[in-house]
Amino acid sequence: VHLVQSGGGEVQAGGSLRLSCAASGLPLPRPAMAWFRQRQGKEREFVARINRGSTFYAGAVRGRFTMSEDTESGDYTKVTVYLQMNDLKPEDTAVYYCNTDFNWSQGAQVTVSS
Numbered sequence: 001v002h003l004v005q006s007g008g009g010e011v012q013a014g015g016s017l018r019l020s021c022a023a024s025g026l027p028l029p030r031p032a033m034a035w036f037r038q039r040q041g042k043e044r045e046f047v048a049r050i051n052r053g054s055t056f057y058a059g060a061v062r063g064r065f066t067m068s069e070d071t072e073s074g075d076y077t078k079v080t081v082y083l084q085m086n087d088l089k090p091e092d093t094a095v096y097y098c099n100t101d102f103n104w105s106q107g108a109q110v111t112v113s114s
Contacts, residue, residue, distance in 0.1 A: 005019065036097045037097070
């Protein structure tokens with residue numbers, strides 16, 4: 001499994017950012033994809049998950065973040081997942097990671113200034 005993440009950056013509070021994660025080499029049936037984040041000095045925490053089109057969110061981001069997926073036509077071993085982050089808050093500042101099973105992306109910094 002190969003995960004390549006893109007996106008991230010710095011934005012002011014109330015702004016929006018989108019993260020992308022291109023996954024390849026996935027087993028079938030395809031496992032769930034998830035986003036995690038790690039704030040400075042904190043443990044890595046769950047943000048959102050998508051599995052067969054159904055999504056689930058951590059309480060801290062529900063209603064502000066949206067996870068979606070885009071499967072390349074005809075190849076279910078590949079998928080790109082997105083995390084649309086709206087109404088960002090300073091407490092959303094963290095390194096964000098894409099995950100599936102025991103595989104992790106390289107991470108991307110998201111910084112929200114007040």
